[in-house]
Amino acid sequence: MPWYCAPGRMHPLIVAFVAVLVSGCAGLTTQKIAEQQDRLNRIPADQVKEANQDTGTGISAPVIRDFARAEPQSSAWAFLARGLDAANPQAHLLFLAAAKRFLQADRSEQAAVVLTQTQGQTAEPWVLNQRKLLTAALSLTENVPASAWHLLADTEDADLDNGQRLMLYDLKLQSLFAQEKHQEALALIRSLPLKDSVSAEFDVLLRRVFDRLLRLTAEQLDLLQLHPDLVQEDRAWIDLARVYGSAGWELEVLRQELDAWTAENPTHHATPMARGLWPETCALTPSSQLALLLPMTSSFSKAASAFHDGVTYLHERERPSARPVIKLYDFGTDLEAVGAIYKEAIDAGADLVIGPLGRDAVSKLLADSKLLVPTLLLGPEDGRSQPNAFFVDLSRRVEARSLVTHARLRGLKHALVLHSPSPAHRVAADTAITVWQQQGGIIADTAVLDPQLSDYSAIISRLLGLNQSRYRIEALQKVLTDSLPVTVLPNIRQDLDVIFLFTDRGTARLLKPQIDFHHGGKLPIYSQNTIFEGMSDVVNDLDLEGVLFSDMPWLVRQTGRFGRSTEASTTLTRYRGSAIDRLFALGMDAYRLGCHIPKRLDRPDWQYAGASGALSIGIDGRIKRHPDWATFRGGLAELFEPVISR
Template sequence: MRNNYFLRLSKLLLLVVLLGGCYKGSSYEGHTQVHSPFSNAEYPNSDSFAALSEQPHQIALLLPLSGQHADSAKAIREGFLASYYQQNGTKPNVRVYDTTKDSDVQRVYALAIEEGADFVVGPLSKEDVHRLSMLPPRALKTPVLALNHHPGVQSAPKHFVQYTLAPEAEAEQIADKAWQKGYRSASLIVPDNVWGQRTASAFTTQWQKRGGRIIHTVHTNASQDQSAAVRRLLGIDESQKRANHIKNILSEKVEFQPRRRQDVDVIVMAAPPDQARQLKPLFDFYYAEDVPVYATSSVYSGNPNPKRDRDINGIVFCDMPWLIDQQQGQNMRQLLNRNGANQSDQYNRLFAMGVDAYQLTTHFKQLQTGTKYPGVTGDLALGSNNHIQRQLSWAKVVDGVPSKVN
């Protein structure tokens, strides 16, 4: 009987060890009465970042699982957990906290730390990122990988890192790429919305910093006549006006063919796929078939469609490596397929962000030493401002299919 007792005890201990690394899918259920452990007592003396091994023991994933950001949050969560389950060997515990259950993200963070987290991923909204960064240093010793950035985050500790898929990164890299290719005078065509304004502003700032000229910027509406926008971009209307003026002066019929302006050596475009498929043929029609076109990732749907994407032949664009590199793309699509039915392009990109967010928790110390991580959303490195910098891949559309270029 004594031997049977020790046998049962051994089996129980083995079961505890095996379950130790399993995902704990408990969600934060509000806890509105929970008070921060930082208010009445000092944070434990050990510095969580200094004590952090290559892999954390427990990760708190802070996401808004209801409300306006819920769809984005769920895509990131699914990518995060897919990456988690794909990992072999010992894994950390993961606990998911719904930040919409409490109006104060600092309390959610405090609860996560109290329940054993030694690494925090999230929050997602800009406002929550800023709010969390305002905790006093003694209360913010646990590493944080925030999933957005806020310009007000200025004095957070070095282990408070911001990771985002902001359009500014793409715009700046397009400016750098175009400059390296020898272009100096650019015209921009972007959507007439906040995203378009941010893209244009980031490109213009980076381009002018290098010494480039902005010839013209046109803001378009996808529901309106695209040919009018292209004529404005290329100066066709001004050319026609000059011809009409000459005709009036001469009072006779004059043979005339409109010309595009000749001082543009690159066109920079941000547009969704359907709009891009209209704009590129119009560039060619209005005599700009010889002008190179550089674009944001928005022009590509993320799924090969040679029949439709022949209309964007010749466009050079930047994007996540997994959407351009065949091998990496195959691995990512396997993860996505395991997760269910086909999803939108936005879902797939946020899913990829979740995949990299998990991987960054196990490569956090390497980032701090300047080592890059080759992620699915880009080659990731820690910038001087504690932002994750994404180095994107480049492709040129050939016969309707993105082909990787240097």
């Protein structure tokens, strides 16, 4: 039992105040027991250290140090509860795990309180170093990168284990980039020990450097290139970012420029990465036929046109010797004709089919037809998969699964789910609840948002536990009488880690400020990408401050190959600022997927950084897509990256 819940340990008045400020002793103990069941059965090799005492079997017992990494499913509150029960030095390790998990959840206030608990109480080197690293991460979370750098610069990597060493360099890079000290970041990555340059962890750092350079505009890269302290290796980084940013969708131009870069920099740290960026030549030939099955004359005509334009845009940028013939087949609104039109395309010599577009059309084709050639289906699988079927699923169900998986990877466990009553939002919410529970999460409560309401105070107060908090304060005031007035801000229930919101943009803009007003604004809040259409509305989107969502890089990134100025091709800008811009991006990626499918067995590890996300193909034919994560800050949608990602 936590120390503050034990009877007889504190003066009754202090216990009463703690009961007001801390939400429920019994609940915390129950949570601790449940969380202990989530502990991993196996401990990663790089997370253990031999114990000083022999266990009697001739093998030293492993001791977990970084509990947050060893137990990815456990929440910050679980680590905190266990730490309050444990004795030192175990308690310190658990407190550090709680602080790390709070930082992963972007809850800096709680992390700061927990880190204070570990201050100056031990001289054990690992604990001291871990606390210093987490304190630096806290400074970065609070947007004080100079303070973070001061702590990190004073940390010797020789005293760190592998996980801490990776965190040290990662935090150093984040600090330098946050201070716009790009040259120093390049010097840091250049100076890393050679033994680290071949590790998988080092690859993470390389990709962070490259990704941050890609976020610079062409003008910023040109200015950085003039820095007097740059060496040739640093300039090569800048050249690679410029090449990929300017020629990213010009496939043949990109191949030629990447070939030239790798020939000039054969031993550069980024050379393996540059080879991975090289777009493979389309497996289809000029004699091949690629059939597009789209509802061009239907209520989905705008979406179909955007998808078609995305396919043809990238097709025109392929080298002529690897450019297949594209034939468009319109099935309009006649779902009964989908099978016949598919057969027509096959009879006409189609070597690969992209489409049909839409859930019902995909379901109808699978029910009525045998897929005779590789077919990229633009809709969800309904259990009737068959050979030659490849699925691109952009349904709200998939998005809901992505949201909850992302939250669980951050160690969040207890969730509120709020959704509008529409069928689409209800399906997404039900999917999120099911997957959350399958992944070990706990649903604290759910609520349906009445679209006729504009004031959700009653619902929010109930869900956040403010009513119970108010009752406790009133009960305490009765005990103390008017001679000792109680002034306490209501506390939301402590078992909450995250809120999932499935609704439209208008309702989200109404709801988020009310959640903030009722003291719940510091909880991570996830929503669908229906709250964003590619162009920020600074004034109105201030109401969505801090809301997290997943979306395509095509919409949330604005520089490099994703930069689209008003002077750019009208094909690239035609759909900008509307939801169907996602279909244009999907069309571009569908073309690249179609080009790869015929030779997928030769490249089982194939990955493609596309306009809709990072793509790969599973052996079951499902297309895996990893989107970008974004959040609203100051009314603008920005890429979201927790300071500590794992």
